Amino acid sequence: MPFLRPIPRALRRGVPCLVMALSLGACGDSADPQPSGPLPPRAAPSLPSVAEGVSQEGVPQLVNLLVQGGRVQGVGATVDVRLNSRVRLTVIADTADVLLVRDYDVRAPLAVDQPTQVEFLAARQGDVEVVLEQTGQVLTTLIVS
Numbered sequence: 001m002p003f004l005r006p007i008p009r010a011l012r013r014g015v016p017c018l019v020m021a022l023s024l025g026a027c028g029d030s031a032d033p034q035p036s037g038p039l040p041p042r043a044a045p046s047l048p049s050v051a052e053g054v055s056q057e058g059v060p061q062l063v064n065l066l067v068q069g070g071r072v073q074g075v076g077a078t079v080d081v082r083l084n085s086r087v088r089l090t091v092i093a094d095t096a097d098v099l100l101v102r103d104y105d106v107r108a109p110l111a112v113d114q115p116t117q118v119e120f121l122a123a124r125q126g127d128v129e130v131v132l133e134q135t136g137q138v139l140t141t142l143i144v145s
Contacts, residue, residue, distance in 0.1 A: 060086035060119055065139050067093040067132070072139050081122045081142045088119045089130065091139070098133035101142075107133065 061081055066073045081087055091099050097110045101120060108118045110132070122128070128142040 058086070060088040063087060063089045063130075063140070063142075065089070065091045065130075067091065067095075067137075067139065069094065070137065072137075075140050078127075078141045078143050081128075081144045083122060083125055083144055085122055086119060087122050087142065088117060090115055090117045092116070093132070095135075097135060100131050100133040102129045102131060104128065
């Protein structure tokens, strides 16, 4: 009967790692795979939009504002709004105040860093200021036409 010697401990730990490294190295191919067959058709830019012709009636216009350090972000100084459309105004401010939509007498308390949302029907034509009531800061002006 042949004499068997035990495998040294260091060799027993290194052999599985070596086998794994060699097998993983054989998995990859250095060349990038190339697709075969015909390319799928691309949508022509002249095709109509999926939403084209879909009525927007009843869907509110979203106006989102962020007030930080007295600066307003999110929209410009004015926002165009269609007459008799719904407007959903969302404001997040870093100070507590009261959100006011002038001429519509829409008010809502603003808590610090919490979104406040009001929705109203823009039923009167003209310029409508959205302000912080306590400080008087104008956030934006809605141009209803």
